[in-house]
Amino acid sequence: MSTEQTSTEQWSGQPGRPEVAAAGEWTFPEPRVRELANGLTALVLDVPGQYVTSVRLTLPLPLRAEPRELEGVAWVMAGLLDEGTQQHDQRELSEMLERLGVGIGAGMSEGSLGVDLDVPQRHLGEALTLMTEIVREPAFAPGEVTRAVRTRLQDIEQERASAPHRAMRQLAATYYDPQTRASRPGAGSAQSVAAITRDDVVAFHREHVHPHGGTVVVAGDLTDVDVDGLLEASLGSWTTPGPAQEWERVPAPRAQDAARVVLVDRPGSVQSELILATSGPDRRAPRWPAFPVLGYVIGGAPNARIDAVLREEKGYTYGIRSGFRPRQVGGTFVVSGSVRADATVDSLRLLDEILRGVADGVTPVEATSGVDFMTLTAPGRYATADALADELAHLAADGLPLTFTSDTVAAMRRLTPEDLDAAWREDVGTDWTVVVVGDASAYRDEVEALGIGPVSVVPA
Known part of the structure; x- marks a missing residue:
């Protein structure tokens, strides 16, 4: 048997192909x-x-x-x-x-x-x-x-x-x-x-x-x-003469008229920069482990829901990303990226459909993909001293326990599609703030016709 034949048999599932073991448990090291x-x-x-x-x-x-x-x-x-x-x-x-x-x-x-x-x-x-x-x-x-x-x-x-x-x-x-x-x-x-x-x-x-x-x-x-x-x-x-002031964590209230569309006018722009945001949780939320997974499923990768349509199917963008941005109290869910100027209106329409469609449920395949990515890549994300130090510093700044990262990864492994659905329905807002930076004169009327919110125009 030739070397080429042997290689072909091995990679086609014949005896000799190595078995890939399941990833073992991983925990963030405690200092x-x-x-x-x-x-x-x-x-x-x-x-x-x-x-x-x-x-x-x-x-x-x-x-x-x-x-x-x-x-x-x-x-x-x-x-x-x-x-x-x-x-x-x-x-x-x-x-x-x-x-x-x-x-x-x-x-x-x-x-x-x-x-x-x-x-x-x-x-x-x-x-x-x-x-x-x-x-x-x-x-x-x-x-x-x-x-x-x-x-x-x-x-x-x-x-x-x-x-x-x-x-x-x-x-x-x-x-x-x-x-x-x-x-x-x-x-x-x-x-x-x-x-x-x-x-x-x-x-x-x-x-x-x-x-x-x-x-x-x-x-x-x-x-x-x-x-x-x-x-x-x-x-x-290191000592200082004055006492350190105690700072409480306070929320950042949303504006009463935040649910609207603002077009930042830049005449002649060949691209439009889009940002859509609504309310989300901070890292103290009981369901926090679900939100990084949801961000990935919706717009965290080229095969996520948003890019599957706007990039792969339509060719409107090089990539649009989404994710949860926790603050000390509360947070936001943000979708951002640029699209061709002539695709601005259809991109907003499609994004509105995709984001509203999340409430219909996450599929088992999506849930597994998101959980696998967030949990199986964790050891690589925290493989260096600087990454470990950064994470510990962030935990300290937010007043979170030192076991938070390990606890979050462990909780992600147990997530089901139903858990993700409940987190989205109960902790993510439905009223969106939309900002578009581009040539407002080219699409203002069509954006208003979408009915996604009151529209105003401001100069760049």
Whole structure:
């Protein structure tokens, strides 16, 4: 028998073909927990073979702490943390970080300030010392503040020119009550950012950046590393004169007139950017495990319901995605993507049909596909130290238990089509906010004729 014949027999199901075993149970690794003297909680996770150590510092600081007239000051402050300290100016600090192989950055989310650091294991102690210096005594040099404000203003102009950014900004302004922080740009508007001074940045940092109530995650190969000693000598020694304010989680109310269609007019656009949103749950919802699966089934992959029609059958788009976006309290279900301009109206019609059709039920094949994808890919999603550290930091920021990820994956394995149907019917809204960025004059009347909501037009 030839080699070619043998190969053919093996791959056609003849004896000799290897058996593929079912995937085993997987759980998210649990870290060791330690409380530091200054009120920080340390989560330490040993990940053998991961010699780049990931450190994530999460401090409770919601965007609503910003003064209304200075919105964006939190982002400016965060972006300047690694631009020089009282001991080392910007150039000195940059050279030190480069010499140690440190990657560091900071940013804001709805409810917290996050500082991310990645460093080779052998330099962890020096990196933690610099991280402490960065959060404890940033310089906020006048020239750097001016540059950061100017850069942010330039970013705002670029975002206006980007259809996806413009659509998201309009969605926030339309979906949320205008009195809530969520209705306005997280990094501030042009007017509020332009008003920010160095004194504002210094005052915001002094008042709101404290270790108490925060969490530091250290993940990587920690063989022969005295992590406790390094943390106590660095971040554990960080104290501030003022007490940390306690922040409660609060919902972001939806606008009373949110169920409508807003056309953002960009004459001559050859594509239309679409966003559709309705209310959804946060990660504390009892049925939360069902929602990542539903997001996948509806629009999480090229073979999902949306792309099966709009991409594969119609050829209107390169891809439209959907997913649940939990907030600290409540959340949204969002569908977004771009379509050909001449397909705008039919795309909205089809999306309306597809989304309303979810209430008719999820098929067993869809349920199995979604559960398999979300559960069987979990080990790969959390295979590296940085991914593990990121997840732990997110759990800390949301105040979720350390077993949350494992519990969610385990619950997903038990989901049935009936569970998915109940979750969609009972926890997902039926009134949609629709935003279209494109040439409104080309399709306004036809969009109104669809009857999916009152239509208004705003300039880009």
